[in-house]
Amino acid sequence: MTTVVTSGIDLLATAVEDQAVPVGRVDWRPPMPGTAADLATVATDPLRSEANRRALEAFLGVTARLVDVAPAAEVLGLERGQFLHAGPPITWDRASGPLRGGLMAAAAFEGLVDDPEDAPALFESGSFTLDPCHHHHAVGPMAGVVSPSMWMFVLEDAASGRRTFCSLNEGLGKVLRYGAYDDTVLTRLRWMRDVLGPTLQRAARATAGETDVTGILTQMLQMGDEAHNRNRAGTLMLLRDLSPALATSGVDAADLAEVFRFVGGNDHFFLNLAMPACKLALDAARDIPGSTMVVAMARNGTDFGIQVSGTGDEWFTGPAQVPEGLFLGDYGPDDANPDIGDSAITETAGIGGFAMATAPAIVRLVGGSVPDALAATRRMHEITLGENPRWSIPVLEFQGVPTGIDVTRVCRTGILPQINTGMAGKVAGTGQVGAGLVTPPAEVFPAALARLAELARGRGDHL
Amino acid sequence: MTTVVTSGIDLLATAVEDQAVPVGRVDWRPPMPGTAADLATVATDPLRSEANRRALEAFLGVTARLVDVAPAAEVLGLERGQFLHAGPPITWDRASGPLRGGLMAAAAFEGLVDDPEDAPALFESGSFTLDPCHHHHAVGPMAGVVSPSMWMFVLEDAASGRRTFCSLNEGLGKVLRYGAYDDTVLTRLRWMRDVLGPTLQRAARATAGETDVTGILTQMLQMGDEAHNRNRAGTLMLLRDLSPALATSGVDAADLAEVFRFVGGNDHFFLNLAMPACKLALDAARDIPGSTMVVAMARNGTDFGIQVSGTGDEWFTGPAQVPEGLFLGDYGPDDANPDIGDSAITETAGIGGFAMATAPAIVRLVGGSVPDALAATRRMHEITLGENPRWSIPVLEFQGVPTGIDVTRVCRTGILPQINTGMAGKVAGTGQVGAGLVTPPAEVFPAALARLAELARGRGDHL
Numbered sequence: 001m002t003t004v005v006t007s008g009i010d011l012l013a014t015a016v017e018d019q020a021v022p023v024g025r026v027d028w029r030p031p032m033p034g035t036a037a038d039l040a041t042v043a044t045d046p047l048r049s050e051a052n053r054r055a056l057e058a059f060l061g062v063t064a065r066l067v068d069v070a071p072a073a074e075v076l077g078l079e080r081g082q083f084l085h086a087g088p089p090i091t092w093d094r095a096s097g098p099l100r101g102g103l104m105a106a107a108a109f110e111g112l113v114d115d116p117e118d119a120p121a122l123f124e125s126g127s128f129t130l131d132p133c134h135h136h137h138a139v140g141p142m143a144g145v146v147s148p149s150m151w152m153f154v155l156e157d158a159a160s161g162r163r164t165f166c167s168l169n170e171g172l173g174k175v176l177r178y179g180a181y182d183d184t185v186l187t188r189l190r191w192m193r194d195v196l197g198p199t200l201q202r203a204a205r206a207t208a209g210e211t212d213v214t215g216i217l218t219q220m221l222q223m224g225d226e227a228h229n230r231n232r233a234g235t236l237m238l239l240r241d242l243s244p245a246l247a248t249s250g251v252d253a254a255d256l257a258e259v260f261r262f263v264g265g266n267d268h269f270f271l272n273l274a275m276p277a278c279k280l281a282l283d284a285a286r287d288i289p290g291s292t293m294v295v296a297m298a299r300n301g302t303d304f305g306i307q308v309s310g311t312g313d314e315w316f317t318g319p320a321q322v323p324e325g326l327f328l329g330d331y332g333p334d335d336a337n338p339d340i341g342d343s344a345i346t347e348t349a350g351i352g353g354f355a356m357a358t359a360p361a362i363v364r365l366v367g368g369s370v371p372d373a374l375a376a377t378r379r380m381h382e383i384t385l386g387e388n389p390r391w392s393i394p395v396l397e398f399q400g401v402p403t404g405i406d407v408t409r410v411c412r413t414g415i416l417p418q419i420n421t422g423m424a425g426k427v428a429g430t431g432q433v434g435a436g437l438v439t440p441p442a443e444v445f446p447a448a449l450a451r452l453a454e455l456a457r458g459r460g461d462h463l
Numbered sequence: 464m465t466t467v468v469t470s471g472i473d474l475l476a477t478a479v480e481d482q483a484v485p486v487g488r489v490d491w492r493p494p495m496p497g498t499a500a501d502l503a504t505v506a507t508d509p510l511r512s513e514a515n516r517r518a519l520e521a522f523l524g525v526t527a528r529l530v531d532v533a534p535a536a537e538v539l540g541l542e543r544g545q546f547l548h549a550g551p552p553i554t555w556d557r558a559s560g561p562l563r564g565g566l567m568a569a570a571a572f573e574g575l576v577d578d579p580e581d582a583p584a585l586f587e588s589g590s591f592t593l594d595p596c597h598h599h600h601a602v603g604p605m606a607g608v609v610s611p612s613m614w615m616f617v618l619e620d621a622a623s624g625r626r627t628f629c630s631l632n633e634g635l636g637k638v639l640r641y642g643a644y645d646d647t648v649l650t651r652l653r654w655m656r657d658v659l660g661p662t663l664q665r666a667a668r669a670t671a672g673e674t675d676v677t678g679i680l681t682q683m684l685q686m687g688d689e690a691h692n693r694n695r696a697g698t699l700m701l702l703r704d705l706s707p708a709l710a711t712s713g714v715d716a717a718d719l720a721e722v723f724r725f726v727g728g729n730d731h732f733f734l735n736l737a738m739p740a741c742k743l744a745l746d747a748a749r750d751i752p753g754s755t756m757v758v759a760m761a762r763n764g765t766d767f768g769i770q771v772s773g774t775g776d777e778w779f780t781g782p783a784q785v786p787e788g789l790f791l792g793d794y795g796p797d798d799a800n801p802d803i804g805d806s807a808i809t810e811t812a813g814i815g816g817f818a819m820a821t822a823p824a825i826v827r828l829v830g831g832s833v834p835d836a837l838a839a840t841r842r843m844h845e846i847t848l849g850e851n852p853r854w855s856i857p858v859l860e861f862q863g864v865p866t867g868i869d870v871t872r873v874c875r876t877g878i879l880p881q882i883n884t885g886m887a888g889k890v891a892g893t894g895q896v897g898a899g900l901v902t903p904p905a906e907v908f909p910a911a912l913a914r915l916a917e918l919a920r921g922r923g924d925h926l
Contacts, residue, residue, distance in 0.1 A: 222824045223686040223696055224857065233686055236699035243706060243723035248716045260706035360857035361685045370860045394687065394823035395858050397833045 035411040035446050038453035042408050045456040047290025047310075055285035055293040055309045056385050056404045059349075062284050064155040064164070064277035066211040069200040071193075073148035075165060076136050080110065084133045086144025086342040087300025088315040091130065092123040096301030098179030098337050101428030102143030103130075105181035109189045110147050116181040134296055134307075137283070138165040139275045139342035142177035142424055143301070150189070151197030154204075155213060155276045162283060164276035168192055168200070171266040173431060177341075178424045180431040191258075199251045199259045206245040211238065213277040216270070217351065218390050221401070226359035227274040228343055228352030229366065229420045229435060234270030239263055275342060278349035285309050285404075289459075292452055293385060294405040297348045297417065297440060301340035301424070304440050308407055308448045310455065316448040318441030323423050325367045325436015335433045337426035344419050350388050350403035353418035353437065354380045358393040366420055366436050376418045377402065383409040383417065407452065410445045498874040498909050501916035505871050508919040510753025510773075518748035518756040518772045519848050519867045522812075525747050527618040527627070527740035529674040532663040534656075536611035538628060539599050543573065547596045549607025549805040550763025551778040554593065555586040559764030561642030561800050564891030565606030566593075568644035572652045573610050579644040597759055597770075600746070601628040602738045602805035605640035605887055606764070613652075614660030617667075618676060618739045625746060627739035631655055631663070634729040636894060640804075641887045643894040654721075662714045662722045669708040674701065676740040677853065679733070680814065684854050684864070689822035690737040691806055691815030692829065692883045692898060697733030702726055738805060741812035748772050748867070752922075755915055756848060757868040760811045760880065760903060764803035764887070767903050771870055771911045773918065779911040781904030786886050788830045788899015800889035802901045807882050813851050813866035816881035816900065817843045821856040829883055829899050839881045840865065846872040846880065870915065873908045 031039060042048060072078045083103055085095075092100070100120065107119035107128070122128060133140045140146055152165045170188055174180035204211070216237045223233035239260070246256060263269050282295045291309035298305055305315040320338035327335070346352035356363065357377035360370045368376075377393065380402035387400030405417055416439035423434040494502060505511060535541045546566055548558075555563070563583065570582035570591070585591060596603045603609055615628040633651055637643035667674070679700045686696035702723070709719060726732050745758045754772035761768055768778040783801035790798070809815035819826065820840035823833045831839075840856065843865035850863030868880055879902035886897040 219695075223688075225686075232682075233696055233699070236696070236703055239703060239706065240699055240723075240727040243702065243727060244720040247710070247720040247723055250716075253711045253713075257707040257710040260703075260710055264703040264706060360861075370858060395833060398823075 029413045029415070032411045032414050032442065032446055035449055038446070038449045039408060039411055041453040041456050042292060042449060045290050047456070047459070048292060051288045051290035051310060052293055052385050052404070052406065055288050055291040058284040059281045059404065060388060060390070061159070062157045062214070062281040063159070064157060064213040064280045065209045066153060066204055066213055066273065067156045067208050068154035069151055069197060069204045070154060071148065071197070072146050072150050072152050072167070075152055075154055076138065076146070078146065078148040080148060081112065081128045082148065083128060083130055084136060084138060084140065084144065084146035085130055085300060086133060086140050086142065086340060087298040088303050088305030088317050089132050090300045090302055094302050096337050096340065097426045097428040097430070098340055098424035099143045099145070099301045101179030101181050101430070102145035102176050104428065105176040105185050105189070106145045106147040108181065109186055110149055132298070133342055134298055136165070137163060137279070139279050139345050140167055140177070141169070141271055141275065141343045142341040142422060143179055144342050145176060149193055151193065151200070153273055153276060155273070155280055157280055157284070158209065160284065162280060164280040164283065166272045166276040168196060169266060169269045169272040171262070172268065175431065178422070178431040179428050181429055195255050196259055196262060199246065199249060199255065200242070202249040202251065203242040203245040206249070207242065211241045213273050214281070214390065217274060217277060221351070221355055221358050221391050222394055224359050224361055226352055226355040226362055226420065228271065228346040229422065230267070230359050230362045231270040231274060232267040234274060235263065235267055238270055238273065271343065274351070275345050278345045278351070282345065282349055287312055290456070292407040294348055294407060297344040297419070298342045299339045299344065301337055304339060304444065306440065306444050306448060308452065311448060311451050314451065316444040316451070318443045321438050321441060323421050323436035323438035325423065325434055326365065327423070327434035328432060331425070331433035335425050335430070336423045339419070339421060339438045340424055341421065343421065347417055347419050348405060350384065350401040351391060353420040355391070355393060355401045356418070356420065357396055362420065368437065379415055380418060382413055383415050407445055407448045411449050416440055416442060492876045492878070495874045495877050495905065495909055498912055501909070501912045502871060502874055504916040504919050505755060505912060508753050510919070510922070511755060514751045514753035514773060515756055515848050515867070515869065518751050518754040521747040522744045522867060523851060523853070524622070525620045525677070525744040526622070527620060527676040527743045528672045529616060529667055529676055529736065530619045530671050531617035532614055532660060532667045533617060534611065534660070535609050535613050535615050538615055538617055539601065539609070541609065541611040543611060544575065544591045545611065546591060546593055547599060547601060547603065547607065547609035548593055548763060549596060549603050549605065549803060550761045551766050551768030551780050552595055553763045553765055557765050559800050559803065560889045560891040560893070561803055561887035562606045562608070562764045564642030564644050564893070565608035565639050567891065568639040568648050568652070569608045569610040571644065572649055573612055595761070596805055597761055599628070600626060600742070602742050602808050603630055603640070604632070604734055604738065604806045605804040605885060606642055607805050608639060612656055614656065614663070616736055616739060618736070618743050620743055620747070621672065623747065625743060627743040627746065629735045629739040631659060632729060632732045632735040634725070635731065638894065641885070641894040642891050644892055658718050659722055659725060662709065662712060662718065663705070665712040665714065666705040666708040669712070670705060674704045676736050680737060680740060681853050684814070684818055684821050685857055687822050687824055689815055689818040689825055689883065691734070691809040692885065693730070693822050693825045694733040694737060695730040697737060698726065698730055701733055701736065734806065737814070738808050741808045741814070745808065745812055750775055753919070755870040757811055757870060760807040760882070761805045762802045762807065764800055767802060767907065769903065769907050769911060771915065774911060774914050777914065779907040779914070781906045784901050784904060786884050786899035786901035788886065788897055789828065790897035791895060794888070794896035798888050798893070798896045799886045802882070802884060803887055804884065806884065810880055810882050811868060813847065813854060813864040816883040818854070818856060818864045819881070819883065820859055825883065831900070842878055843881060845876055846878050870908055870911045874912050879903055879905060
């Protein structure tokens, strides 16, 4: 074994030599402009340290299990004409193309209009209501549109009984969540409503509580998935866990085969379980006075918003950025909509862009290199409260993923959270145009810090 | 993106600093003792360079697809009383405990004896015949015992029509291939014969040619599997590929559920497809005069043997070594049998121990560290003819796996092929006792080199 170890050093040394740069490390960075006073206040808040410890502990204590699959009307109480969407609150007049496209598809899917093109007038006139997924214990990728007839995964933390929800993933290409609304989109949604949802419900109920989504995430991180842009192993493990119950579900064999084909052919299917699992864990860290831990990052295609444990349900928002990355076919940067979707809940929970080191295969998709991937994860440790012992990265010698984004660390270092994301076309109806990397608008963190400082000052003798 | 790249360098530099050693590289090693003259002869063989190019090209040109699952009696023509085994040829009197145990289980499974304990007398008396799997286009893990009633995976390379075969994987613990033969072993083998085999046959025939085993191996290497001791992603992808056909197979729902549960619960199931896929590719490189490429490494629990392209079907053998690694429960090194099984066909094809870098999770199982894993793969590039563009390792910036073990490079550097392996108990009936790392006995390479030199001299004006 000794000679093998020696060669290991050789490999790493060569990698550095190949990059022909001196060895060094930057230990100090200037804080974000204008944050010095608030940083001093929050740093001396007597609640902060214990509050963050509790927030991280609460997060790490959650195990998300799949307990049901059921229509949104039933599990969220959504009524005809009510729609949920990704990100912080927004109105139709400020909604971007892909969000509008997703809402148009959903309106047609619900039978509120015959032609999706007739929907905008009804949204403009205020006939329908819009509300964020996050306000209903739910999350949705990209446009994140949920309507009453859509089927939802239901995840539960047995210890607390808390639940979170997410719709079923449609696959790639022209799909509602990327803002497409043509007939292929609606036909697929109807099949998902009539066949996929009811079939998965039977399997989920037959196995209730046996499918450990948090545990599958542990395994995925050992299998090249970062659980945001790559969910291949997770999807396969979901199929494995449900397949015996699917076999005995009594569903027509041809329909069952189609369910296997659809799920097995969509490497992103598990994203819609990873996201609510992350939300379930992060929700446990909410509402702890003094905690500077970020509990949600979400985008509606216009605004990027964060929520912080110590500041309750308040959103701190700024303009969503356009990702940098690679484009499909002839699309280019001018075709891309600003960042959209609740899927940054994965990064908020320490995976996705935070776990890039474990998914070198994904860096090509988003336009980076393998060293970029390793470095991205290392950088995120500089702005997080701790590591997750259940979610570790083999190639980093099984170090836990960076967990619990700390508003104070972000403001003090200027390092912004790294997000992997798909890119939607900015024109409603387009669909996906690419995938890339993006960060939040920097200003949301000083805004959250200011509010934390204000609350700390309100509690006592502070700077 | 720029700052991310900078941190990437930081990471690698830190890894070197942490190991506190000077940066350096060893470029020269002494050749194996006594090989100088033969190395000179083979190095100047005018056939060698082109022969090795052809051998590697033939290997790389093979695509293995699953075309059938059928009993060994049918596809190999095995008759009652005939048994195949792993490794080079051996007789009962020299067979180790786990090989004897596997043969005893198979004799009882075939109904040749009622009690496995009655089988040794019949093997001793010469009532049964033994033959290597490799002499029948087959491979078998560990004991590698095949008897007529066992069902076999049938893989085919469509371009050449060549086929290879392997039995179905039983799972871990007390199983025939580790030399166990109690009632649980026989009960499982009967269920595999009566339910698993026929069910997989229906799915394999319904999807004939659609399951691309070579392509699944490509994906596995991006998902933490090295395809010898870790086959989790491969097993999941096999299930995915077969599940639609399984759903419409007409098999009783309860049996189908049990098939899903058995395969999904056995992360090693795909090993028995990885192995014949490797053999199918390596067989294409056989029998090329002058080629110094190893086309088989196999162990019967007593002898370790290699076959080389330029030397036909001749085995070069030496004593199998006892692996070093980790032991299950209370077992220790004294309980371990020497190296056994045809599974080193994976390393011969550039995966398994040669692809350790892509499977850091496996290094803990075999007692190593993450740098060991990276280093093992890099070392194997020093003794191989080339890289496999279809099987690449993400964390090594998508470098192809080291492919085509070159007898001359092994003799010139003294670097032995690195093999990952399970360890069987040396007493028949024990089962698995651990997992670890092992190498071939060094002397098989000079022996093969001497024969290559002899053949080269026979062809013309050589040293």
